[in-house]
Amino acid sequence: AADDLNNGKAGLTDARRALLLKRLKGTQSAKPTGGIETQSQDGLMPLSYTQQRVWFLQQLYPDSRAYNMSEAWRLRGPLDLNALQKAAQRIMRRHSSLRTYFVAPDDIPMQVVSAEVDLPFSVTDVSHLPAAELEETLLQMVLAEGNRAFDLSRPPLVRLSLIRLDDDDHVLQLVLHHIVTDEWSNDIIWRELAFYYDNPLVSGDDDLPPSAIQYTDYARWQRDQATSVAQDQQLHYWQDQLSGDLPLMQLPVDRPRTSEQTLRGGIVRRLLPAELLRDLQALSHQKGTTLYTTLLAAFQALLYRYNGQDDILVGTPIANRQRAETENVTGMFINTAVLRANISGELTFLQLLAQMQQTV
Secondary structure, three states, rough: OOHHHHOOOOHHHHHHHHHHHHHHHHHHHOOOOOOOOOOOOOOOEEOHHHHHHHHHHHHHHOOOOOOOOEEEEEEEEOOOOHHHHHHHHHHHHHHHHHHHHHHHHHHOEEEEEOOOOOOEEEEEOOOOOOHHHHHHHHHHHHHHHHHOOOOOOOOEEEEEEEOOOEOEEEEEEEEEEEHHHHHHHHHHHHHHHHHHOHHHHHHHHHOOOOOOOHHHHHHHHHHHHOOOOOHHHHHHHHHOOOOOOOOOOOOOOOOOOOOOOOOOOOOOOOOOOHHHHHHHHHHHHHOOOOOOHHHHHHHHHHHHHHHOOOOEEEEEEEEEOOOHOOOOOOOOOOEEEEEEOHHHHOOOHHHOOOOHHHHH
C-alpha cells in the first residue's frame, strides 16, 4: 500500500484496486457478537486500563517523549498534496481515537472525543539544500518532529508532516501519542491513507465500511468486564503467577546502572542463518508449539546462562484484540504480559519449552 501511495493516483491497477478494496472491506466486516456495544461519544468517558497507565506515567514525567510514536515513509514519484491532505482528514473523521483528548476533573482521568478536529499538516521544502547536506538535515528534522511534545488536554494527539526533497521525492511523517494508538492501529492508518489517496472520490457502497465500534466503546466494555466472573478468574491467575518475591534481572554489564531512569535504549538486529531458522521451525512443529514460544524459551535459557537465576520474568507486548470487532479500530489496545520461567540446572531445554508452551 505504501508503494502504491508513492506512485500517486495511478499507482493501483484496476485489479489491484479491487483486491485492496475487497481485503479492506473483508477485514472490517466483523459484527459484534453480544459483547461490545456502540454507545454515545458525548461527554466524559472512562479510560481503558492501558490508557490509564500511560496517562499516569505522562503526569509523573510531563516532559517525557517516551510515548511519542513516530513513523516516516520515503515517497518516490509524483505526489498530489491536495489528495493526501483530504485522505488524512477522512481518516480523522473515521476514527474517533484520533480526535480524543484527556481531562481530569476531580483528578480522575477521562477522555473526550471532539466532533471535528483539523489534522495538523505541515509541509517543509528543503529541496534548495546541497545534496551533501540533505540527508543529515532530513534525519534531524524527522527526529525533532518525533520528539515534539503533546499536551494530552489539547486535541488532536496526532500530527502529519511532509518534507519535500525534490519534485518526486518526499518524506511523510506520522507522529501520535501512544495513548491514542499502537502499532496495529498505525498499520490501519497507513493502509487507509493509501486507499483514500488512491480513491479520492470514493463513497457509498465503494467506501470502506465504518468500524463496528469505536475505541471508547471498547474502554467502557473493558471496565464493565472488571466485575465479571471471568475477570475475577484472570485476576486470581495473575495473583498466583506473580506471587512471591519478584527478582530483578541481574545481568553482567560493563557500567553501573544510573540512579535515574533515562529511557534511552536501542535495537540490535541479527540475521539468523536460513538453516537455523528451518531447524527452529521444525522443532516447533515437532513439539506442537509456535516459533515465538521456542525463541522465548531460548531467550530465557540464555538469560539463565548469563546470570544463573532460576526465576526469570520476561515482559512481552500482546495485541490484546481478542474480539473480532476490535480488528480495525484504532486506539491503544496493546498490553504487556509477564511470562515467568522457573529454571534449574537439571531442567532440559525441551522441559523448559513445554513449560513456556503452557505459560504462553
